[in-house]
Amino acid sequence: MSNATGSRYLLEFEKPIAKMEQEIDRLSATQANSGRDSSELIAKIRSQLTEELTRTYANLTPWETVLVARHPQRPLLRDYIRLICRDFCELHGDKLFGDDRALICGFARIAGQRVMLVGHHKGRETREKIEANFGCAHPEGYRKALQKMRLAAKFGVPIVCLIDTPGAYPGVGAEERGIAAAIATNLMELSALPTPIIACVIGEGGSGGALGIGVADEVAVMQYAYYSVISPEGCAAILWKSAEHAARAANALRLTGRDLLKLKLIDTIIDEPLGGAHRDVAAAARNVETWIGTKLRDLKRHKTDALLARRYDRLRNLGSFFTETAAPAEPEPAAPSPAPRPSAKRGRQGAKAGRAAS
């Protein structure tokens, strides 16, 4: 997607930017038709545009980031397949129930390496969106993903997961077919699957539905993607009793790459082109491709045992934000327990705390 502004969907904060882009287009057209030289003016507006884009995108609020992550023209899984996968070989079906079109799997070559690609797909056109259930997978999607990932592990093929989902589908069929059990099984099995796994949130990282293919040796979030325990709207509806407080909730949830990196919950933020991935899909895809190539080369250096030990340590230490207080806040109401307690000092280093307890 170049700077053609014609049919582009505009977010509120993009409107001043779009105005400049339209002006550039108009001047270019006039110049071409009339031969009058406006190149100086065009260059001036262009530099203003770059400035404005830089300024706007450097200061996106978390809620605006969510809006960019959901932008209708944001590159989707199928764009990445087209742009960075050579020889994509889709593998359908969970061999149990069906073929979920919200979660796509298959062999591919990315950055010169064989991989198993697993990713959510939202769909672009209405028909495709409906087929993909807007990227909301059912249990059969998670079971298909696990089946293909096991296949990859069997043949020593590393796994690349691209996450882009509002969440797993909250419907009757999903519950009947055990969506909770399917996601839980994936979390457990991925924690010890003997092949490198890397995961990147390319758009929306919606809760358990995202994590269901998100347990990995390396986790990245794209610059304007988000990853959250609950949608900002859902959070606002519960805590402030109205979805209108979504912006406030987005802020409170710390769901941007920058926040998640600070909390050490992810490893990398993948840069997006100026003004977001939807302004230059090819450049966004190149950045993802580079990340995949680099990380897989690094991870392949580990022997399998070391890789799995590293993965467990990583998971063991994730989100360890607790301290040990000196004494219980309240006197023990029941069950006297004079038995010795583990006395090691505890802090944010969960692994040490855990092992001291063992």
Add this chain to the structure above:
Amino acid sequence: MADTPNTPSAAPRRRMEVPQGLWIRCVGCGAMIYRRILEEELHVCPECDHHYRVDARTRIRQLNDPDTFEEFLPNLESTNPLEFTDRMPYPERLAETKRQSGEPEAIVVGKGFIKGRPVIMGVMNPAFIMGSMGSVVGEKVTAAGERAAADGLPFIMVTCSGGARMMEGMVSLVQMAKTSAAIKKLNDAGGLYVVVMTDPTTAGVAASFAFLGDITLAEPGALIGFAGPRVIANTIKATLPEGFQRAEFMLERGYIDRIVHRRDLRSELARIIDYCNQ
């Protein structure tokens, strides 16, 4: 669909604890029950078998041999990683919940004995922000699982939770991965892991360590599922079938091994431990 369901919201509003007073009108059948009788019946209605929610300490007393339970990590506290504030700052909410429930967090883990059989046990606390999982719950489950693997003891987990704790955001979501990895370790070490699902077991807890049991038991009528019923009803714009997501429904669909009445839970657990030769 926007309302992704990994948080306490997913739980239905049902009576949390047994109401105060000498006589209680059962929420299940409307019968008047004498309080002491209800307690003797392990907080199950003698008329209709409605299983009331019980707090972690009561449950521990019900399941373990008298005075054998030894708690692990009793004083872990969240450090408020998100500096979260909704109607009140998260540390205030924690302090208030602590005061009201008399518990430091949403789970108690430790070592106990069931009819003489040593076990590692975790019991979740519905009265503590709906049994929600943040970094402390994640750590306690993980440490207990590791301890079970190291000591070669069965791990009994009584779940009761609305899911991940919203006030810890992504920190709570990753606890799903952390706890599942610990259960995998226990599994690979040959350890027995038995889950007892009680009302409610939903969202981020259901979709992690709750649904990873070698054996999955459930109490009658317990709500078990991923998305909360209200979220589903809003998504599909229809009323849900009677009994949807209840233990009996999950048994019929093949996701539960046995539904066990509370009075039989101790002996059922002992029996399973013996069968698995642990």
